[in-house]
Structures are given as structure tokens and as C-alpha cells.
Amino acid sequence: MRRASALVLLLVLAAGLAVVLAKIPFGQDKIGVGNHYIEKGVTETGATNIVTSVVVSYRGFDTLGEVTVLFAAALGVTTLLFVERPQERKKREPASLIVATGSRLLFPLIILFGIYIFLHGHLTPGGGFQGGAVIASGFLLLYLARPGQTMRRKNLSAAESLGGLVFVVVGLLGIVFSGYFLQNFLPKGHPNLLLSAGIIPLVYIAIGVKVGSELGRIIGDLVERD
Amino acid sequence: MIVLQAILIVIMIAAAVATSIFKDLMNAVIACAAVSLIASLLFYMLDAPDVAMAEAAIGAGLTTAIFVLAIRKTQRYEP
Numbered sequence: 001m002r003r004a005s006a007l008v009l010l011l012v013l014a015a016g017l018a019v020v021l022a023k024i025p026f027g028q029d030k031i032g033v034g035n036h037y038i039e040k041g042v043t044e045t046g047a048t049n050i051v052t053s054v055v056v057s058y059r060g061f062d063t064l065g066e067v068t069v070l071f072a073a074a075l076g077v078t079t080l081l082f083v084e085r086p087q088e089r090k091k092r093e094p095a096s097l098i099v100a101t102g103s104r105l106l107f108p109l110i111i112l113f114g115i116y117i118f119l120h121g122h123l124t125p126g127g128g129f130q131g132g133a134v135i136a137s138g139f140l141l142l143y144l145a146r147p148g149q150t151m152r153r154k155n156l157s158a159a160e161s162l163g164g165l166v167f168v169v170v171g172l173l174g175i176v177f178s179g180y181f182l183q184n185f186l187p188k189g190h191p192n193l194l195l196s197a198g199i200i201p202l203v204y205i206a207i208g209v210k211v212g213s214e215l216g217r218i219i220g221d222l223v224e225r226d
Numbered sequence: 227m228i229v230l231q232a233i234l235i236v237i238m239i240a241a242a243v244a245t246s247i248f249k250d251l252m253n254a255v256i257a258c259a260a261v262s263l264i265a266s267l268l269f270y271m272l273d274a275p276d277v278a279m280a281e282a283a284i285g286a287g288l289t290t291a292i293f294v295l296a297i298r299k300t301q302r303y304e305p
Contacts (some may be wrong), residue, residue: 049278117279125275133283140291215288222295 006210046188047122050225055127056200060182064167067207071164074214081225088199095145103145110138132211139216141213143223151220156213163210170199170206231271238264249304255293262286 037054045053094100117124118131143149150223168181177185182199189196241260248254262285269278 049276068229126279127276130276130279133280133288137283137287140288165283219288219291219295222299 041127041134042191042198045184046191046202047126047200048191049122049127051125052127052200052204053197054123056121056203057182057184060171060203062205063203064171066212067164067167070211070214071160074160074218077218078221081221093147095147100145103141107138108143109134110141114138114208114212118204120194120200121204122200123192123194128207129211131204131208132213133215135208135212136215136219140219143219150224151216153217153220156217156220158208159213163208163213166206167183167203167210170202174199227271229267234264234268238268251302251304252294252295255290255297258293259290261270262289 005134020226037050037058041050041053042048044056047053098146114133114135116129116131117126117134118128121127121131139151172181173182174185175181177183182203184198185202186198186202188198195201229248238261241257241264245254245257245261248257262281266281266286269275269281
């Protein structure tokens with residue numbers, strides 16, 4: 001009975017969505033703001049990656065909100081799993097030779113790749129969030145290879161706070177120099193160069209460091225406190 | 227290309243259905259990771275490399291790990 005009613009509800013929902021979405025023209029450029037980003041994005045922000053120019057420059061304030069949501073989620077996980085004094089740790093089976101050796105080889109490369117992604121966020125696909133996630137997956141590999149390892153939580157927290165602080169301070173400097181929060185106040189330079197696009201690389205480095213340490217800490221909390 | 231995309235979408239739907247059917251949650255998590263992986267491939271084919279990167283790293287990588295760790299703390303089989 002419950003299954004049947006759920007199925008009926010689902011069908012009604014699907015029919016409603018189909019009716020609404022059928023009226024939206026697919027694949028046509030009718031939105032003025034999208035065309036503006038594509039045509040003027042590079043000259044206005046200096047970033048050749050249009051996605052980055054939207055995420056950090058045109059919609060920079062939304063990104064600050066996103067980072068805040070992620071921070072709140074990480075805080076929630078830490079609070080849920082917090083224990084005053086970790087109880088006696090279970091003996092863990094050591095990782096196999098292949099995993100241990102492979103992780104030693106791969107870990108620096110993964111971290112380097114993550115840093116590359118967020119450092120070049122204004123030039124190539126990717127950015128702070130993607131680079132941070134790659135760095136966190138490097139931490140995950142390290143935990144798989146060395147069970148029982150504990151991380152230095154203080155360093156991670158410091159990196160996380162520093163990332164958030166740099167983002168907000170850069171935004172406030174925008175008010176000081178140009179009158180708007182997160183306004184680009186540095187010279188835009190030549191597109192396609194590493195040092196271009198003003199504050200965008202700065203903000204993306206801050207986001208990359210913050211997201212990487214935050215996700216790394218979530219995984220560390222889950223692995224260590226069990 | 228469109229044939230490859232259609233095949234990927236069929237596999238993705240099958241994996242999504244399998245995720246909700248499996249009683250062993252560890253299998254469900256792996257099927258869920260397959261959904262994310264194929265979604266990331268499709269994003270790449272649709273010229274959205276930024277989203278593809280985020281989906282591959284977060285959806286297929288970190289979320290799977292977090293689910294596996296959560297299952298280890300709770301219970302593996304759905305009653």
C-alpha cells in the first residue's frame with residue numbers, strides 16, 4: 001500500500017516536472033546575462049576561465065556563503081564526533097605493501113596536482129573547490145596506507161582559519177580601494193598569464209587551502225575516532 | 227558519441243536503481259560511487275570540465291569514503 005502510494009506520488013511529480021520543463025527551450029541562448037559573461041568576461045575580470053570569473057568575480061559573495069556552509073558542516077561533524085579523551089585505540093591491520101609503497105609515491109604528486117589546480121584556477125578548468133577536494137583525497141590515501149596514524153589537528157585548523165581570513169580580508173580591501181566588497185582592486189594584467197586577473201588567484205588559493213584542510217579534517221575525524 | 231552517452235546513461239540509471247535496492251549498504255555505496263563517476267564522465271563530454279572535476283573528486287572519491295566510514299560505525303545491513 002505504501003509502495004503503491006509512493007509510486008503514484010512519484011508519477012505525479014514526474015508528470016508535473018515534465019510539463020514545466022517542456023516549455024523551456026533547450027540549447028538556445030536567450031539569457032542576456034549568460035551572453036554577457038561569455039563575451040565580456042575575459043576583458044572585465046582578466047580570467048580566461050569563464051567559470052572562474054563567474055564564481056570568484058561576478059558571484060564572489062555567493063562563494064563566500066558556500067565556503068561558510070562548508071565550514072558549518074565541518075564544524076557539525078567535529079562536534080558530533082568529539083570525545084574529550086580518545087579511548088584505547090583498537091589494533092589495526094597494517095596496509096598491504098603495495099598500498100603503503102604506492103601511497104608514499106603518489107601522495108606528494110596528488111598534493112602537487114591539487115595545488116596546481118587551484119593555482120591555475122583562472123586559466124584552466126578547476127579552482128579552489130576542486131583543488132581542495134583533490135588534496136583531501138590525498139589525505140584519505142594516507143589514512144588508508146597508514147592506519148592508526150593521527151594528524152596534527154592544530155596545523156590543519158590554522159590553515160583552515162588562515163584561508164577563511166584571507167578571503168574576507170581580500171574582500172574588505174576591495175571596499176577600501178574600490179568601494180565594493182570583493183571588488184577587484186589589483187591590476188588585471190594580460191590574460192593567460194599566471195599573474196593576472198587581480199584578486200582571483202589570491203581568493204582561489206585561500207579557498208583551496210581552506211577546503212583542502214576542512215575536508216581533510218572531516219575524513220581524519222571519521223577515521224581516527226572510531 | 228551520442229551512442230556512448232546513451233550507454234553511459236543506461237548504466238547510470240541501472241546503478242542508481244541498484245543503490246536503492248541493495249540491502250547490503252556497502253554494495254549500495256559502491257553503486258552510488260558508480261553513479262557519480264558516470265555523471266563526471268558525462269559532464270566532461272558535455273564540455274563542463276570544472277563540474278566534472280568536482281564531481282569526480284567529491285562525488286566518487288570523498289563521499290564514498292565518508293559513507294564507508296559511517297557504515298563501519300553503524301550497521302552494514304539494512305533491516
